[in-house]
Amino acid sequence: MRNYLAALGALAALFGFHSCKDTPKMEATPEVEVVETLKDTVVVDSAEEPEEEPFRLNEDNxxxxxxxxxxxxxxxxxxxxxxxxxxxxxxxxxxxxxxxxxxxxxxxxxxxxxxxxxxxxxxxxxxxxxxxxxxxxxxxxxxxxxxxxxxxxxxxxxxxxxxxxxxxxxxxxxxxxxxxxxxxxxxxxxxxxxxxxxxxxxxxxxxxxxxxxxxxxxxxxxxxxxxxxxxxxxxx
CATH class of the missing domain: 2.40.100.10 (Cyclophilin-like)
Known part of the structure; x- marks a missing residue:
């Protein structure tokens, strides 16, 4: 089973590399980190949180x-x-x-x-x-x-x-x-x-x-x- 998952991962990586090369990226995509566990393969979203709005003075503050x-x-x-x-x-x-x-x-x-x-x-x-x-x-x-x-x-x-x-x-x-x-x-x-x-x-x-x-x-x-x-x- 582990060998099967590894093979799928390799094919996915190859396909992804080809797609990024030939297809223009119109929008930023969050980076992901693949973490392999004993039971399953978990995809962890490691994209940075959006920046907070800059501080501005107003009548209230x-x-x-x-x-x-x-x-x-x-x-x-x-x-x-x-x-x-x-x-x-x-x-x-x-x-x-x-x-x-x-x-x-x-x-x-x-x-x-x-x-x-x-x-x-x-x-x-x-x-x-x-x-x-x-x-x-x-x-x-x-x-x-x-x-x-x-x-x-x-x-x-x-x-x-x-x-x-x-x-x-x-x-x-x-x-x-x-x-x-x-x-x-x-x-x-x-x-x-x-x-x-x-x-x-x-x-x-x-x-x-x-x-x-x-x-x-x-x-x-x-x-x-x-x-x-x-x-x-x-x-x-």
Whole structure:
């Protein structure tokens, strides 16, 4: 009986080899492992399990994710490099979700090759978006979510303050758009923004670069006539 089974196995292997050679494979087939026992020949499926869906942030998991992410954070600053120079942001510790979000996006490389896409003279510069496919792809891969406002921590919109704009889409509670940020240029500040938006840091060096960007010529939509590129955002 064992000799008979062995002969059948040899014929099957020969036929299988011939079929694989002459017939194009249209679909991946799970590998199998043939294990011979005293009683029978058992076919064991050894194909790898399908990969899990990649993690993406959404409205349901973002708060829990950033709550836990903030626990192990050692970084407190982010250096923004642009094609007009560099500046450094000190992040506030008592707005943990917004701080963790900004560091997470910086470490994920989201801000790299985005623009300062809105410049309002003597008011603000706003960055974190771009009209390119790469930025859209990054947003899809990271996820779609908003952050709750955190406006009662005593931070005001002084000159150099870094704050988070609110989403303009179906957003009666002024939830923050996590992918963008703006920097106040006004002297001494733009205090009419207090209570509406969440300050989460301040520029501690390179404010002259922020002023330089703020003085660039813009079109009718406040977009700089020459792109102001964030070449790198580094958390440290």
């Amino acid at each position: 973002a708060i829990d994710f950033f709550f836990n992410y903030a626990k192990d954070l050692k970084e407190t600053k982010v250096k923004i490099s642009t094609n007009h120079g560099d500046f450094t942001i000190q992040l506030y510790n008592n707005v943990p979700y917004h701080k963790a979000n900004f560091i997470y996006l910086a470490k994920a490389g989201y801000f790299d090759n985005t623009y300062f896409h809105r410049v309002v003279k003597n008011f603000i510069i706003q960055g974190g978006n771009a009209d390119n496919k790469e930025t859209s792809r990054k947003r899809r891969e990271i996820g779609r979510y908003l952050l709750p406002p955190d406006t009662r921590k005593g931070h005001k919109h002084h000159r150099g303050t870094v704050s988070m704009p609110s989403s303009e889409i179906n957003n009666p509670h002024m939830l923050a758009s996590p992918y963008e940020f703006f920097i106040v240029v006004t002297k001494p500040g733009s205090y009419h923004l207090d209570g509406e938006y969440t300050p989460f840091g301040k520029v501690i060096s390179g404010m002259d670069v922020v002023d330089k960007i703020n003085n660039l010529p813009v079109d009718d939509g406040d977009w700089p006539k020459q792109n102001v590129v964030i070449t790198k955002a580094e958390a440290f």
